[in-house]
Amino acid sequence: MQNPVQAEQVYLTAFYTALDRERERTEGRRRDEQVAGTRNAQALHQRDGRVRDLNARLARLNAAEGGLCFGRLDSEAGEILHIGRIGLHDDDYESLLVDWRAPAARPFYIATAVVNEGVVRRRHIQTRLRQVVDVQDEQLDLDRTADGASQPGTGVVGESVLLNALEARRTGTMESIVRTIQADQDRIIRSELPGILVVQGGPGTGKTAIALHRAAFLLYTHRDQLEKRGILVVGPNPTFLKFIGQVLPSLGEDGVRLVTVAELYPGLTATRPEPAEVTEVKGRAVMAEVIETAVADRQWVPDRPIELTVDRTVLRLDPSVCDTARASARARRLTHNQAQPFFATDIIDALTAQYAELIGADPLGGENLLDEYDLAELRKEVVAESAVQDLLYRLWPVLSPQDLLVDLYGDEARLASAAPQLSALDREHLLRYGDDWSPADVPLLDEAAELLGDDGQELARERAERARAIAYAQGSLDVLSGSGSTDWDEDDEAEILSAKDILDAEALAARYEADDDRTLAERAESDRRWTYGHVIVDEAQELSPMAWRAIGRRCPLRSMTLVGDVAQTGAAGGGTSWQQALGSSFGDRWRLAELTMNYRTPAEVADLAAQVLSEVDPTAKAPRSVRSTGVKPWHVDVPAAEQASYVSKVAHEERQHGQVGVITSRHRLELVQESIGDVPDVTVLTVAGAKGLEFDSVLVVDPDGILIESPRGLRDLYVALTRCTQRLGVIGPLPDVLQSSSAWDERR
Numbered sequence: 001m002q003n004p005v006q007a008e009q010v011y012l013t014a015f016y017t018a019l020d021r022e023r024e025r026t027e028g029r030r031r032d033e034q035v036a037g038t039r040n041a042q043a044l045h046q047r048d049g050r051v052r053d054l055n056a057r058l059a060r061l062n063a064a065e066g067g068l069c070f071g072r073l074d075s076e077a078g079e080i081l082h083i084g085r086i087g088l089h090d091d092d093y094e095s096l097l098v099d100w101r102a103p104a105a106r107p108f109y110i111a112t113a114v115v116n117e118g119v120v121r122r123r124h125i126q127t128r129l130r131q132v133v134d135v136q137d138e139q140l141d142l143d144r145t146a147d148g149a150s151q152p153g154t155g156v157v158g159e160s161v162l163l164n165a166l167e168a169r170r171t172g173t174m175e176s177i178v179r180t181i182q183a184d185q186d187r188i189i190r191s192e193l194p195g196i197l198v199v200q201g202g203p204g205t206g207k208t209a210i211a212l213h214r215a216a217f218l219l220y221t222h223r224d225q226l227e228k229r230g231i232l233v234v235g236p237n238p239t240f241l242k243f244i245g246q247v248l249p250s251l252g253e254d255g256v257r258l259v260t261v262a263e264l265y266p267g268l269t270a271t272r273p274e275p276a277e278v279t280e281v282k283g284r285a286v287m288a289e290v291i292e293t294a295v296a297d298r299q300w301v302p303d304r305p306i307e308l309t310v311d312r313t314v315l316r317l318d319p320s321v322c323d324t325a326r327a328s329a330r331a332r333r334l335t336h337n338q339a340q341p342f343f344a345t346d347i348i349d350a351l352t353a354q355y356a357e358l359i360g361a362d363p364l365g366g367e368n369l370l371d372e373y374d375l376a377e378l379r380k381e382v383v384a385e386s387a388v389q390d391l392l393y394r395l396w397p398v399l400s401p402q403d404l405l406v407d408l409y410g411d412e413a414r415l416a417s418a419a420p421q422l423s424a425l426d427r428e429h430l431l432r433y434g435d436d437w438s439p440a441d442v443p444l445l446d447e448a449a450e451l452l453g454d455d456g457q458e459l460a461r462e463r464a465e466r467a468r469a470i471a472y473a474q475g476s477l478d479v480l481s482g483s484g485s486t487d488w489d490e491d492d493e494a495e496i497l498s499a500k501d502i503l504d505a506e507a508l509a510a511r512y513e514a515d516d517d518r519t520l521a522e523r524a525e526s527d528r529r530w531t532y533g534h535v536i537v538d539e540a541q542e543l544s545p546m547a548w549r550a551i552g553r554r555c556p557l558r559s560m561t562l563v564g565d566v567a568q569t570g571a572a573g574g575g576t577s578w579q580q581a582l583g584s585s586f587g588d589r590w591r592l593a594e595l596t597m598n599y600r601t602p603a604e605v606a607d608l609a610a611q612v613l614s615e616v617d618p619t620a621k622a623p624r625s626v627r628s629t630g631v632k633p634w635h636v637d638v639p640a641a642e643q644a645s646y647v648s649k650v651a652h653e654e655r656q657h658g659q660v661g662v663i664t665s666r667h668r669l670e671l672v673q674e675s676i677g678d679v680p681d682v683t684v685l686t687v688a689g690a691k692g693l694e695f696d697s698v699l700v701v702d703p704d705g706i707l708i709e710s711p712r713g714l715r716d717l718y719v720a721l722t723r724c725t726q727r728l729g730v731i732g733p734l735p736d737v738l739q740s741s742s743a744w745d746e747r748r
Ligand SMILES: Nc1ncnc2c1ncn2[C@@H]1O[C@H](COP(=O)(O)OP(=O)(O)OP(=O)(O)O)[C@@H](O)[C@H]1O
Pocket: 162, 165, 166, 175, 177, 180, 181, 182, 185, 201, 202, 203, 204, 205, 206, 207, 208, 209, 210, 564, 565, 599, 600, 691, 692, 693, 694, 722
């Protein structure tokens, strides 16, 4: 009789055969598409689309190679279902392997002995390359479990697969948890698409992992809807995005764009560092009003008449004329730049009328002597006069968001007028000269862009895009006409109109624009007004109200998953409750899910972190660790002068345990970095840089410094202490909150 490993090997071999066959078929279809002759541009274009789809299918098949099948369900009715990274069928379209995201796979994640979902046995299948190396069974029918009917050779049941995964050394990048998703996590992953779902959970509860698996689930379940608009994932910093960047490709999904808030505005680099208190002011919800007033202030009405000369005739523009023109332009409810031509026309009309009055007046007191042609000529003169153009610029300039902010930040008077609700000190924080940008400027630029509308630059970009499309279309036509004469015999040629006969490049370009050949991520990246089918925000507690406004604009459907932990907020503008963070943008239109199990930190470390959490928020409940390692955290204080070299020595030693993270105060960062040097598997960072990351071993250096460097120092310390999967060491004087002798390993 076959043992379970052998039995599963038979299945697995069949699955890989099916995978190989599907891959060959897809490759064959792609080859056929690529060599097939196409006789008109539209067909060529449609073919490009099919090749794109086949490439995506191949990527999904290739991604499924590692760990293709990892589970099996046996039902009460004797039915067997194998669960894998992808769905596979045989030639008769009978299901062989069920995609982990399909409804049928769900019991694999949620069935328990109490609520077994009709499943009597769950089997975890462990594979290496294409070989089954182990299987572990969980009996879910209580009767059979009671009489001990577990199968021979099945190995340990229960949580061992999960614990093995958690104990495994980290690789430096996050990996998929598809084999071991837990029931409470599964519920979040499969939560419905519409609406805003907030996932609150302490450190290591799997929020990031879940958010990414949810993206994969949503793309699978709502592919038609989401493939067109894509999913946006917003993370706290580029290191974090790199850390999580491989999870979705490993699940075969690439219709997702990963960005930081600083990258949300196309064509702009926003990396200038700035003090936390400045960031905090820029992030306040009230800044939306400030920007609105700053725009309104650029629609100026002088308080006394302005004189200007057109061809030696002195004209006078009265404030009342400006006021009327402004009111009428504003009443159009257009953006500032869209409304500008209407305002300008009214002013020019008024000046032309005055001009005509003066020079066309009949000396004998009769009617004005000028006819329509004369009036048109006078108008041209008025428009061409530079003094008029200068005045129009002062009264209602066409502005880019950058212009608006540079002018606002650089002028105390403008700031005072636009931001009376801010204190003098807050306004001082905003005051600066220059046109380089910090991440906190991005939501403000976005806000300004909404109110200002197109300033011509966007139009220029669109024109450049169009020129590109025409050039591409022209290339396609050249190819078509070149091959047309050689491929077809004369009879054919007489009957078949060549694409060139039917289309010119411009018309063809219009078709290309309708279905752009750039990837979705590329198109979304260059278009500020792109709206996504779903938005995921990680470390969501860090975002300011202004950032939420910018993100909300990218998802008018309000289909979002926001994951974070309000106890870990470090950013000056971030929220310490979800109501506070989201209220100004989304009111109470969001639903909350909570995670309570900590899959990262062992209990020994989590207990210590819980002490800090109770200082941060006495009402907060620390997540419960799923495992303990028996290794207590250790602490050493060394004289400040020797600290950096001591840290370097220990960091080098800790490498034997895997990836090492050295988390220190901003103050000490450079010194520690220099002392350790560039060593593989050791990363030195501040708490802000470590957010969302994890390491096998963590050294927290200068905890006191971390504590006092920021008004949110306690939260920062909490984050630092919860980054390790195995070992924690603390170096430097211990703050009071960590003075608990029982928590520490005294041996070091
Ligand atoms: N069901 C699971 N199976 C295996 N590993 C898991 C599971 N859930 C979480 N993990 C692992 O636990 C670790 C922590 O997960 P993750 O980073 O998603 O937590 P988090 O809640 O985002 O933490 P933080 O708030 O600290 O950023 C990761 O290594 C992740 O792979």
